[in-house]
Amino acid sequence: MNEIAKIQGQRMSPVEMLEKLVAFDTTSRNSNLPLIRFVEDYLKGWGVESLIIPSDDGEKACLYATIGPKDRGGIAISGHTDVVPVDGQNWSTDPWTLTEKDGKLYGRGACDMKGYVATALALVPEFLSRKLNLPIHLALSYDEEVGCTGVRPMIAKLREDMPLPRAVMVGEPTMMKVVDAHKGTRRFCTEIVGKEAHSAMPHIGANAAMAAGEIIGELNRIAREFRERGDPSGRFTPPYTSLQVCRIEAGGALNIVPRLARVYWEMRLLPGADPDEAPRRLAAFAETLLPELRAVEPNASIVTQDIGGVIALAPDPGSEAERLALFLTQTNQTFTVPYATEGGLFQEGGMSAIVCGPGDIAQAHQPDEFISLEQMEACRQYMLRLADFAAQ
Numbered sequence: 105m106n107e108i109a110k111i112q113g114q115r116m117s118p119v120e121m122l123e124k125l126v127a128f129d130t131t132s133r134n135s136n137l138p139l140i141r142f143v144e145d146y147l148k149g150w151g152v153e154s155l156i157i158p159s160d161d162g163e164k165a166c167l168y169a170t171i172g173p174k175d176r177g178g179i180a181i182s183g184h185t186d187v188v189p190v191d192g193q194n195w196s197t198d199p200w201t202l203t204e205k206d207g208k209l210y211g212r213g214a215c216d217m218k219g220y221v222a223t224a225l226a227l228v229p230e231f232l233s234r235k236l237n238l239p240i241h242l243a244l245s246y247d248e249e250v251g252c253t254g255v256r257p258m259i260a261k262l263r264e265d266m267p268l269p270r271a272v273m274v275g276e277p278t279m280m281k282v283v284d285a286h287k288g289t290r291r292f293c294t295e296i297v298g299k300e301a302h303s304a305m306p307h308i309g310a311n312a313a314m315a316a317g318e319i320i321g322e323l324n325r326i327a328r329e330f331r332e333r334g335d336p337s338g339r340f341t342p343p344y345t346s347l348q349v350c351r352i353e354a355g356g357a358l359n360i361v362p363r364l365a366r367v368y369w370e371m372r373l374l375p376g377a378d379p380d381e382a383p384r385r386l387a388a389f390a391e392t393l394l395p396e397l398r399a400v401e402p403n404a405s406i407v408t409q410d411i412g413g414v415i416a417l418a419p420d421p422g423s424e425a426e427r428l429a430l431f432l433t434q435t436n437q438t439f440t441v442p443y444a445t446e447g448g449l450f451q452e453g454g455m456s457a458i459v460c461g462p463g464d465i466a467q468a469h470q471p472d473e474f475i476s477l478e479q480m481e482a483c484r485q486y487m488l489r490l491a492d493f494a495a496q
Contacts, residue, residue: 186249219461
């Protein structure tokens with residue numbers, strides 16, 4: 105009998121389920137299908153059917169399952185299945201074997217965010233026992249860590265022919281605090297094409313690296329202005345839209361004027377910030393550099409390519425997701441985080457969304473990543489209250 109068959113229809117604690125999930129190496133470069141098939145068969149063992157939404161290449165998939173009535177929108181428990189690499193990190197335990205020490209559970213993804221997903225899956229029998237009036241949906245995605253690309257086709261499918269969830273609870277690690285807003289991201293590559301020349305004859309070349317330096321200087325001026333504008337809401341850390349150059353490519357030999365240079369840069373945008381301002385301003389500045397380059401090389405160019413991003417989660421005071429999360433956590437305060445999640449995409453898709461999950465974001469992506477047993481229990485209580493709420 106295979107491993108999946110053994111656990112069908114059987115109860116597992118959240119920790120036991122987390123042990124199963126951590127054992128799947130779902131680093132974003134890998135397929136997540138073994139984990140998805142495990143979850144699909146586990147749910148089938150409890151009589152819960154899953155909708156599988158494959159990626160275009162069929163190598164990965166999202167899973168969406170409904171517990172309770174299927175003719176109405178309910179509460180979606182949303183989590184991503186992929187994790188970041190462990191390459192080059194110094195782990196004291198096997199990252200793919202859940203290890204308990206001193207009240208902490210160590211393993212890649214234990215905190216970000218398989219602990220949340222494991223708790224939801226382990227409580228499926230509890231959800232089923234409640235005879236829910238409001239359905240609870242399980243929404244598992246792929247490739248969150250590389251741009252939140254996997255959740256997009258799932259959202260499209262929901263909008264196409266299914267009742268939209270009334271509230272989406274994204275379980276990124278927040279120490280079970282209710283996060284009602286986060287920054288968005290945008291990433292760019294500015295490519296400069298000039299002309300090679302011997303470095304002893306620079307006047308017959310068009311130096312792409314020198315132009316890249318000018319581009320970086322302009323980006324720094326824009327970043328400084330964003331810092332000076334600050335955060336009108338006073339809620340974010342750092343308190344401004346940030347812009348930073350993260351990677352530079354240019355040149356080869358020290359005696360060759362570089363023909364090609366690339367500047368990779370990104371922004372972390374406050375909700376409501378204009379996502380097109382910086383690239384628009386940079387494009388105008390680039391036009392001032394081109395005459396000098398084209399005086400030597402008529403085909404010289406400076407082109408900025410948008411290479412992806414994630415929309416911010418905007419605060420929506422009094423939204424259904426916010427009110428429910430505050431009730432479930434038995435708190436009365438909301439918070440913000442500077443990192444991006446899938447929450448903004450659900451919100452953009454017309455759903456009320458918040459971020460609330462177990463574990464400390466400081467542990468995410470780190471060697472010896474862990475989640476505490478205390479946080480796992482807090483998440484279990486949160487989901488039991490959700491089950492009671494959905495049954496009322």
